[in-house]
Amino acid sequence: MNTLKHLLLFTTACSSHPAIMAQETAPQRPNVVIILGDDIGYGDLSCNGEKTIHTPHVDALAHQGLRFTNAHAVASTSTPARYSLLTGHYAWRRNDTGIAPGDAGMIIRPEQYTLADLFQSCGYTTAAVGKWHLGLGDKTGTQDWNGFISPGPADIGFDYSYLMAATGDRVPCVFVENQRVVNLDPNDPIAVSYKTPFPGEPLAKDHPEMLTVMKASPNHGHNQAIVNGIGRIGYMKGGKKALWKDENIADSITEHAVKFIQENKDHPFFLYFGTNDAHVPRVPHPRFRGKSGMGPRGDVLLQFDWSVGEISRTLEEQGLTENTIVIITSDNGPVVDDGYQDQAVELLGDHRPWGPFRGGKYSAFEAGTRIPMILYWPGKIKAGNISDALVSHIDLIASFASLLQTSLPREAAPDSQNHLPAFLGEDPKGREYLIESAGTLSILFENWKYIVPSNGPTYSKLTNTELGNSKEPQLYNLTKDKGEKKNLAPKYQKKVDALHKILQLEKEK
Numbered sequence: 001m002n003t004l005k006h007l008l009l010f011t012t013a014c015s016s017h018p019a020i021m022a023q024e025t026a027p028q029r030p031n032v033v034i035i036l037g038d039d040i041g042y043g044d045l046s047c048n049g050e051k052t053i054h055t056p057h058v059d060a061l062a063h064q065g066l067r068f069t070n071a072h073a074v075a076s077t078s079t080p081a082r083y084s085l086l087t088g089h090y091a092w093r094r095n096d097t098g099i100a101p102g103d104a105g106m107i108i109r110p111e112q113y114t115l116a117d118l119f120q121s122c123g124y125t126t127a128a129v130g131k132w133h134l135g136l137g138d139k140t141g142t143q144d145w146n147g148f149i150s151p152g153p154a155d156i157g158f159d160y161s162y163l164m165a166a167t168g169d170r171v172p173c174v175f176v177e178n179q180r181v182v183n184l185d186p187n188d189p190i191a192v193s194y195k196t197p198f199p200g201e202p203l204a205k206d207h208p209e210m211l212t213v214m215k216a217s218p219n220h221g222h223n224q225a226i227v228n229g230i231g232r233i234g235y236m237k238g239g240k241k242a243l244w245k246d247e248n249i250a251d252s253i254t255e256h257a258v259k260f261i262q263e264n265k266d267h268p269f270f271l272y273f274g275t276n277d278a279h280v281p282r283v284p285h286p287r288f289r290g291k292s293g294m295g296p297r298g299d300v301l302l303q304f305d306w307s308v309g310e311i312s313r314t315l316e317e318q319g320l321t322e323n324t325i326v327i328i329t330s331d332n333g334p335v336v337d338d339g340y341q342d343q344a345v346e347l348l349g350d351h352r353p354w355g356p357f358r359g360g361k362y363s364a365f366e367a368g369t370r371i372p373m374i375l376y377w378p379g380k381i382k383a384g385n386i387s388d389a390l391v392s393h394i395d396l397i398a399s400f401a402s403l404l405q406t407s408l409p410r411e412a413a414p415d416s417q418n419h420l421p422a423f424l425g426e427d428p429k430g431r432e433y434l435i436e437s438a439g440t441l442s443i444l445f446e447n448w449k450y451i452v453p454s455n456g457p458t459y460s461k462l463t464n465t466e467l468g469n470s471k472e473p474q475l476y477n478l479t480k481d482k483g484e485k486k487n488l489a490p491k492y493q494k495k496v497d498a499l500h501k502i503l504q505l506e507k508e509k
């Protein structure tokens with residue numbers, strides 16, 4: 001471990017917040033489980049009001065916990081959203097935090113302080129299980145997938161990791177446990193490239209007849225390596241025994257998450273559990289196939305709900321429910337067609353994955369970043385509350401530091417604010433303002449949203465998403481106009497100027 005970080009970690013004192021001390025029966029520091037869905041929209045969980053989907057396990061936690069209506073990721077795609085959640089640093093301050101290829105070097109550098117470091121410094125055992133998408137190894141394209149891949153999650157505070165390196169649609173399609181590929185046969189080494197195909201390896205673009213499980217949407221990528229009858233992004237060779245089975249991903253990662261909880265039941269733990277659902281390619285396990293009536297996208301939402309149920313059941317069985325905080329949320333907004341012919345569009349019916357909001361994944365409009373969020377901590381949080389406070393993933397690190405009554409090292413998590421009272425349902429307001437990025441920056445300030453003028457495209461034909469870009473400044477009143485239909489910028493020029501100014505000042509920090 002980096003020496004400076006090591007020093008900082010072991011000089012931070014952690015004690016217990018009054019919320020923890022209040023009850024003599026639960027003197028222990030609470031365990032924390034973050035379940036981070038992938039591309040799951042506000043409307044994709046039935047507790048948020050859509051009648052077209054049924055997610056009973058999530059709903060049970062929402063009904064016994066606190067449900068947020070104004071919770072935000074700070075970016076509308078995975079890598080920057082996850083980066084900010086773990087570091088408390090706005091991803092847009094760096095220019096290398098866009099959607100990472102599967103061979104990206106680790107984007108969070110070992111010397112950076114993370115949420116996992118925080119918990120580790122307070123004596124927690126920490127784990128990252130499931131989707132990672134934050135790079136592994138030192139430099140892009142230089143990892144040896146056949147050896148120990150370093151640096152990795154262990155260098156940023158995770159004692160244990162069981163990961164998909166990037167996304168379901170990116171190679172390498174293998175699990176990486178504690179920085180080594182699982183089930184790797186040394187006689188069949190893995191090679192990965194995002195630059196050049198491997199001679200002799202068939203490509204999806206040349207062999208549509210080999211795409212037996214799912215075809216890519218026309219002109220939409222996913223046309224390079226073929227793994228398990230599905231075209232992927234990137235080239236890969238070898239490692240046949242190590243390949244994941246797409247329909248078993250949810251089972252495999254859930255099983256590892258459950259095992260981590262069971263093995264650590266006797267001392268505080270932090271589990272960061274990134275599901276693969278509902279990212280493409282959506283290949284539900286046969287027990288969920290056809291169950292939603294909405295095709296694979298709906299089916300993997302049920303699968304996500306099942307994973308949540310397995311985590312809750314395990315906590316219950318281990319007697320940990322009272323002393324565990326569970327957060328359910330998503331990395332970014334929803335997308336229906338994200339590049340495979342999986343009938344998500346045709347079978348959507350009346351379902352609105354984005355709920356009452358406009359846009360979706362990739363968008364500067366609200367649905368890009370307004371994500372579902374539930375916080376469940378029975379005994380400590382009043383059951384069935386709903387909060388409209390402006391909260392964001394980026395504040396988890398400062399807020400958990402406050403819960404554990406410790407301070408973050410200087411320069412750690414510079415954009416994170418302590419909003420513990422909002423996360424616990426005691427403060428109805430939360431942040432004063434929040435900056436979000438979809439490439440184009442926006443600022444949320446009280447009930448206002450200002451989107452900076454941009455030359456970016458207004459619409460993505462491929463995914464059928466309104467991207468929220470406009471050459472004109474945009475200002476919306478989100479209380480009266482959740483759907484961002486009426487641009488009030490021409491009417492409230494002073495407000496636009498004031499918000500633009502705040503953004504400029506933030507950029508200069």
Ligand code: NG6
Pocket residue numbers: 038039077078079099133167169220221222233279280332338339
């Ligand atoms: C895009 C992919 C999309 C998805 C996304 C990342 C194409 C055409 N589209 O480039 O399918 O993988 O990246 O999603 O390849 S995220 O949720 O991990 O950010």
Ligand code: CA
Pocket residue numbers: 038039077078279331332
């Ligand atoms: Ca995502």
